[in-house]
Amino acid sequence: MHLRSFFSNRLFIKMLMYFSTLLIPVLLIGILFYNYSVSEAKKDFSQNxxxxxxxxxxxxxxxxxxxxDASLNLIMEDAFFEPVMRSPEMSTEQKRHFENMIQAIVKSQNISNYFIDNLFVFKDSEWIFRSAGPETFERFFRELYWFEKYPVPFWKTYLARPSAVQYLSPTLIKTSSGSTKTVIPTVTVEHSPKGNIAVVACLSVSAIHETIKSNMIYxxxxxxxxDPADNIITSSRDDLWNNVTVDRLKSLQATSxxxxxxxxWQGQSYLVSTLSSxxxxxxxxxxTPSYYFRAEANxxxxxxxxxxxxxxxxGIGLALVFSVKLYSPINNIREILLQNTGSPDSAEKTPKHQNEFELIQSSLRELLSEKTAYSDKVDELSSEYLDNAFIQLLRGHSxxxxxxxxxxxxxDLKFTTETFLCFSIVFDFNExxxxxxxxxxxHHVLESIKIIILDALSAQNRVYLLELEPGHFVGISNLDTQHDQxxxxNSLDKLLESFSYESKHYKIYIGVGRIHGGLNNLWLSYSEAQYALESTIDAAHNQVADASTLEIKPHHIYTFQDEEKIMNCLQARDEAGLEGILDGLVRQTETIGSTGFSRQALFHDLHRTAARYAAAHSLDFYTALDQQVWSWTSQSHAMEMASGVNPDKTVLLQMFKSLMALAEPPSDRSVQMIQNVITFIDEHFQEDIHPELIASQAGISVKYLSKLFKAHTNQNLTDYxxxxxIFKAKALLSTTNLTIEDIFPMVGLQSRVTFYRLFKKHVGTNPGSYRKSNNQDLEQVQEVDTNE
Structure with missing residues (x-):
């Protein structure tokens, strides 16, 4: 269509006029901004x-x-409170103390090594401890690190007097290499019955200088x-400054x-900005020279x-182009929607009275319907569904x-074959x-571990990973060939090697089952992986145990139908039927060639069934069991049962009877349980309590406890x-003079960083600001009371 035909079209003329009206606000805004820019330029210049x-x-x-903070933390290191032998001949224990102290100094200096020129510690007049190793007191201050302003006797005074953090005046220092530099010594002294410990962190003036210089715009x-004594710490040019200039700068007063x-200054116009720390x-x-502002305003x-x-x-050009091209996008959208939502001849079936906008609207409804169906499918494939489904398969259920x-x-998982292999990864965390x-x-640590494992394995393998319990991960791998295995x-070996570098907090065990065909045989591969896992516990070094290299006898079979029968007997209080089912399971385990592992696995499955029944009735599972059942249960979890030892059917039956006797309506029990949990938290929040401990006290899983607590209190357990x-900490900050280092252990927290983070999250400010604000409010109230 030619441009002349567009101008003869009323709709086109209207659209062109509508687009053109958008130019009016542009013109008005330009005029207002033109007049406003001069004042704003100076404001922006000042703010920048x-x-x-x-x-x-x-x-x-x-x-x-x-x-x-590094100095404060260094003082708290236990190694510095141990006695130090004063002779050059040191025992092995003394050397170990030296090594611990040196490592602590290196760690503290690395925290902010850019600003710390040197960090050293002394607790007497004989030894200086630094990252390079111990050095004698006299030699260090006279030869290795000589202070111009502070002679050797000055440093000895800190051995006889307590002192808080003290910032000394800048001083020139000379090192053993002959180089000179300016530093600001900061001294922190900790008084103890065994004597003072002084930590000196020398701040680099050159680092401070470069920090300021790097942030200059012009x-x-x-x-x-x-500094507070009007000493010049650093400046851009030493030849520009003198006492007269400093006094003139100090006389300037800014309102904001x-x-x-x-x-x-010096015959030119400048703009001065001042700020205090x-x-x-x-x-x-x-x-800053003022001509920068004038150039920026222009x-x-x-x-x-x-x-x-x-x-x-x-705007004039775009209004014309948009008006001309308006029909083209509408036509393109119409064609695309017809191709995606209808048949090729759907355009012919469209009613004549339906214009392009009505057609687009109906097509979009069809797309929305398809999107809703797809969203339903995605919801169905949630991780919770997949986890529950795989857990049922691992337990032998259909x-x-x-x-x-x-x-x-x-x-979604690209599991295209019917060949599967299971492996177990267990992190045995220590104290x-x-x-x-x-x-x-x-919880965040375990989540991070799961992400690391999944990322490491899924790069070259089709793997689904789930967490059966904290620290116990089970993977299901879909294999095509022996090469995939x-x-x-190889991926598991590399994973084990990676996690083995950090062995201070845990031991890691990995067991791999054999390859089996069909989803209903996943439980066999998982059972073999568990058996292989146990073979690694007593190994001299970390290794991936492969069940295909081990002699594994048949295991017990505990199916979903068996569990349903037991649950039905428990619900019906049918002790005779329950005893018959237990008889059959024990005989079946012995018939198929029982091993210690098989008997233990059978008891663990029955134990989990009892725990699920207890959870469903909100029972305190462990306290519900008598001493005999609890003793046997504890032993079964602590070690593998020896060959020839069977789970006593009487003990198993007594375990279920104890639970049936205490079963009450779930609603009554759950309310009482949450009340008990709240009471426990109120009485023990000063200790290192955590959801795992509370769940163990309640006899239920952490996940169930969290869900139950949320349902009854509308609040997360960890937040409560x-x-x-934090409520107790606020009271201590308001009513006592205790330091923050004294307060956070009193409320059950072991880290100052964690205390600051939680206080900021729940109060909105840090502890120091809260105490300062609260004290000001209290003084105002007291002043009003005095006036009245």
């Missing part, structure tokens, strides 16, 4: 300089605080940094941090004017319908893990524990 100066200050404050901007103060009490000054005016002109002409599940794993890793962090074994701790 102030923000960059603020950024430099914050970075320096933060880095200095990190250095101070190359000709000068700066100067003063972002205000620039005019200054006539409340933490270090340092004062920052920047002096640039803004120039850009504003020509941008407005360009937008007007561009899925109904199995065909539907097979289709789902083919589409160090539960001491160092707080309860709030353990070798690839999986944290709120109790």
């Amino acid at each position: 300089i102030a923000k960059n100066l603020e950024f430099s200050k914050e970075r320096i404050d933060h880095s200095v605080q990190m250095a101070v 190359p000709e901007t000068e700066f100067i940094l003063l 941090p972002s205000e620039l103060i005019p200054l006539e 409340e933490r270090l009490e340092w004062t920052y000054y920047t002096i 640039n803004v005016l120039f850009v504003t004017f020509w941008t407005s002109i360009a937008l007007i002409f561009l 899925l109904d319908p199995i065909k539907k599940f097979r289709t789902l794993i083919q589409d 160090r893990f539960f001491t160092k890793i707080l309860s709030q962090e353990r 070798r690839t999986l074994m 524990i944290s709120q109790k701790r």
